[in-house]
Amino acid sequence: MAERRRGPALEKALLDAAWEELTTNGYARFTMDAVVQRAGTSPPVLYRRWSDRDALVRATLQHVMKGALLDIPDTGSLRGDVLTLMREINATRVELVTVMSVQLADYHRATGPDAPHGPLVSGRKEAVDVLYDRAVRRGEARRERLTDRVRSLPFDLLRHELLTTFAPVPDDVLEEIVDTVFLPLVR
CATH class of the missing domain: 1.10.10.60 (Homeodomain-like)
Incomplete structure (x- = not known):
């Protein structure tokens, strides 16, 4: 029994x-x-x-989401921290991102934009804020430029890439997202 x-x-x-x-x-x-x-x-x-x-x-x-939390890196630079985190997501979370976006699209439509999912549920937003706060203290980013949209931008672009290819994103694309799109916005 x-x-x-x-x-x-x-x-x-x-x-x-x-x-x-x-x-x-x-x-x-x-x-x-x-x-x-x-x-x-x-x-x-x-x-x-x-x-x-x-x-x-x-x-x-x-x-x-709580079971899928990643450690927030501390490489000593904003570029290094964001790239390290994106690489970890890219290497370990392709299936999770795909399932969350594709299988739960109806849920997100039904519950609306204020539904408790994503970073707000898992505590990821607060964890990533630590990364950005360190960058501001080091003088690598200006606090007034780190709006919620800009903070989520590299990860939103990574998710977009994952969902359009259903495969890990090449490292040169991750570097392009960080170097040419994200970092110029925060300096």
């Missing part, structure tokens, strides 16, 4: 099952019943934790 899951182990199993369901079938076909089946549990177990599918999707995205 299988051991009964409880507490954090049960919650992890449910969120992992929900993620598998999202990546396999997408948001449009995502149901609480499918997650129950995949997790090998009962509906009350799931509904005690999340009242509806959107609450479960939000919790699942938070779970996945």
